[in-house]
Amino acid sequence: MTAATGTEAAGAPRRTARPDLVGLGALVLATLILMLIGVRAVTGTAAVVALLVLLGSIVGLVVVAVAGAPDTRRQLAPYGLLKPGVLWLALFFVAPLLTLLKTSLSTLPSRFAVEAEFDWNFGNYSDAFSEFGDQFRRGFGYAALATVFCILIGYPLAYVIAFRGGRWRNLLLGLVVIPFFTSFLIRTIAWRSILADNGPIMGVLEGLRLDGVFEAVGLIDNGRILNTMWSVVGGLTYNFVPFMVLPIYVSLEKINVNLVDAAKDLYSNSVWAFVKVVLPLSLPGVFAGTLLTFIPAAGDFINAEYLGGPNTTMIGNSIQDQFLVQSNLPVAAAMSFVLMLIITIGVLVYTKFLGTEDLT
Known part of the structure; x- marks a missing residue:
């Protein structure tokens, strides 16, 4: 044994x-x-x-x-x-x-140098702030506006699909996703045609005699909607709204409708049932959608390039220019790091206030 x-x-x-x-x-x-x-x-x-x-x-x-x-x-x-x-x-x-x-943290020996010399040059970061402060402000400002518009458009759309979609739910979701079958660049160029001076939007506004009203409130500049701040924000909103709709839909779809019925049984009307039950339970989707929208929009340069003008350049345009046109790699790299740092701090602060415990 x-x-x-x-x-x-x-x-x-x-x-x-x-x-x-x-x-x-x-x-x-x-x-x-x-x-x-x-x-x-x-x-x-x-x-x-x-x-x-x-x-x-x-x-x-x-x-x-x-x-x-x-x-x-x-x-x-x-x-x-x-x-x-x-x-x-x-x-x-x-x-x-x-x-x-x-x-x-490197320095270019000359304007025509190919390789930068590493010498702990922190001056590139001060140059990024001093020379491109306006572009940083525009980038984050336009991204914030686009994010707000995406929430205003995306939340009702996701709500309708989740609670009223019925047998058309999959079709409606497909319509939300279908723009992704087209190149981001092609979609933006298409918007340039739509917003052109002789395009359909300006034609409708002029036909309805509303162009003066829109110019009075600042949505049109000198009879043009293209090459303005609002054309850039509109392009960002259009391109990124699916990133807002889908996470919000996932959060709303998981909500048990019996909870809403229970709130109404406790003498709550539809508005307060939404405020007290549906909205808090859907906040994880709003949080995820906000990040998926704001972060790429802040660094985007395509919309400002094709829908904006010299006065609407964003930080993404400046980084692209420093990398590919000016060949000033140290400053471009510093600008990229500043952009990432600001976004990271903003996300951490946003997470602190909203929380991510239920973000699943």
């Missing part, structure tokens, strides 16, 4: 001491190697050696999992599942971000 037991124990998979630390160590090692390669801290032969070490860590982790006991494989499984996503983010997000940070 004892010999059989010893033989069985000898053939059993070996238990690995602290497999969770082995998995974590392999994940951290692989991540650091990819980041070093991504920022070009190691090149040539050193990069080849680093890749071999990376492959060795992955193969070693697989061998440990296969040869180990079931408990070992169970503890290693989360790190194996995390590794593809973490390595992808390390190579294609963190490494470019660190490269951009290094560029933002």
